[in-house]
Amino acid sequence: MNKHTVSADIRNSENVLWNRAYLFLAVASFFAWLSYNMVTPVLTGYLKTLGASLEVCGFVGGLFAGASLLTRPFSGVFADRFNRKNLNFIFTLVMTVSLLIYALIPNMSVIEIFRTLHGVAFGFSSTASLVLVSEVVSPSRMGEAISYYSVMSVASMTVGPSLGVWISSRMGYRAVFLAGVVFLAAASVLCVLVPYQRPVRHAVRETAGRNAGTKRSIISRVIVPEILDLSAENASFTFMNGVVAAFVLEFANEEGIPGISIYLIVNALALVIFRIFLSKRLNTWTLRRVMLISYVTAVLSLVLLFAARTLPVMIAAAILKAVGQGMSMPALQSEAFRSVSDDRRGLASGTIYIGGDAGQALGPLAGGVLAAALGMRRMFLLSALPMCVTFIWFMMSDRSGRKKSG
16 A cells, blocks of 8 residues: 555544544644644734734734635635645645744734734645545544544643743743744644545546536635535634633623633533544434534523623533534534535535634624623623524524434
């Protein structure tokens, strides 16, 4: 067997999940997310030492997510047209170099340019990496594989911010950035070591698709229209996450609820635990069952925040939010991949991420408007409306009756 090829016997085996390719992809994802979660919490403090205003700090902080969102349609096209392993490596390396440059050059213009490039590269690498994960495991275990894979980003959230703050307090901001560079460099090496060779069937199908390209609309060449419902459902969950992440600490301070940092810890740990516990269930449960539980628990978490006046209620909300968020994303991603042919998985990945990025970006913006007009309690309650709308949409669709959930 070619050393760069994932064995078909391993990939299609019902019993094998943790093959070498999957392990390398998962650990590389953890390192990439760890770098991001270390740098992001200290970035504002670093920029302020350079004389930046809070408005500029907010603008620079949003460059990463905005750039990532704008690249999603193109990242899907690239992931379907080119070798996904090479794309993952190249853009992980671009992230490494970008972070290194704005770590070493304390200039606002340089930081803005390369923070944007960092976000662009993340958009391409994360899309390619997710499609690779779907390729290197058995189709029957795809939901489980994606669920475990997504644990890597959540696990990095439990250690990344505190590690970044700890390093900055002892060695300065630049040391945090350089540590992030080291983790991204390690991720780049793992991307190279992934045993993978682009399947011949992809090239054949893509050539046929290009020859028949005139039959496809412009929109269908950059996204997958038939899974826009899944992208919208993903957006409703990330919208909730964006609202809660942006305002839960300020809400607790305003209401005089002590020890709110425990909320963040419980939410992150619960996400890890539930994704691990529920991973195997995603192979057998119907999509209807998964999404019903996800929507109900997520909406209840917002209702609890609306009613919360004590820390135990906040913690209960954190656990329910973890269940909803932890189950929905891998199930939606798996369903997206099952809804398209292999040669369009890149577009499917990009389409799902468009919804996720949009919800994450719009949540804090809409939340700020609602909080200013109605207060944070009502803001949390009204933030459940998008989820109720997409839940009704889902229940009226034919997807809710399909056999496999992921």
